Amino acid sequence: MTQKFEFLSKNQQIIYDIIENAKEPLKAYSILYSVKKKGIKAPPQVYRALDRLIKMGKIHKIESKNAFIACKNSNCTISNATAFSICDSCEAITEISNLKLSKYLANFQDDTGMRYNKYNLEFFGLCRKCKKNKS
């Protein structure tokens, strides 16, 4: 297992498990609802865990959806370079793990010469299934 030596606190572990086992990105309040039975009762508890999991690179936030997804990409445990594929029809979301793309973007500098240490890219289109259904 590519298990990094990073400990999760109790709440962090509870919340990570839920996100990790979900089939789709989860919203903060849906997470809150799921963890009520585990004793986590209030939004700050959820948001604090989310913040830390993001900083650790264990999860990412899909900004255009306000939803959280577990990182399946052992490369980006630093959470500073993320790319997602989002289907406009069924909302299926997957993390893109493409070395050429990440290299291209990590090395990108704009016309003023500014360099970046972090990026987030969200692609939208129709996934295979939805494209088929339309044709």
Next chain:
Amino acid sequence: MTQKFEFLSKNQQIIYDIIENAKEPLKAYSILYSVKKKGIKAPPQVYRALDRLIKMGKIHKIESKNAFIACKNSNCTISNATAFSICDSCEAITEISNLKLSKYLANFQDDTGMRYNKYNLEFFGLCRKCKKNKS
């Protein structure tokens, strides 16, 4: 003037003018506050205008900041391909208009062969000024 032949309704024009003249991206409720004197009183009026301006490509939403910025990039009046540079320190935000980048991303296909008709990219780093101030 590269004035496109697209009419803005009264509220759309009021709200576009404010965003266009702002030095930085504006939040919806700060726009609402600014336009109270023009008779726009409620959030839905602002959000509706924002939605339509976005669809027209006249403005873009900075997803990571929930803020709205006028498009200065005559290319992207279709709003389907956006890239921004965001300074982590002073929050300066500018739209990146780089032909190589936009071509690369428009033609990108992931490992499953999926193609995209829209993307949004947000780069983070330190702008020139902030980098200087740190050194």
Next chain:
DNA sequence: ATCGCTATGTTATATTATAACATATTTAAT
């Protein structure tokens, strides 16, 4: 044992965004 740091618990509130419905205005067809 005490200090400093991190995590947690809790209440209240701030911020962002939409639902739902009524009315008005514009556009296009008859």
Next chain:
DNA sequence: ATTAAATATGTTATAATATAACATAGCGAT
């Protein structure tokens, strides 16, 4: 000009997302 459809606006209420502020608990290092 009359009507119908489509678009835009006005209005109230509420939903959804996120943070402030403060109190308490746990834990590791000196």
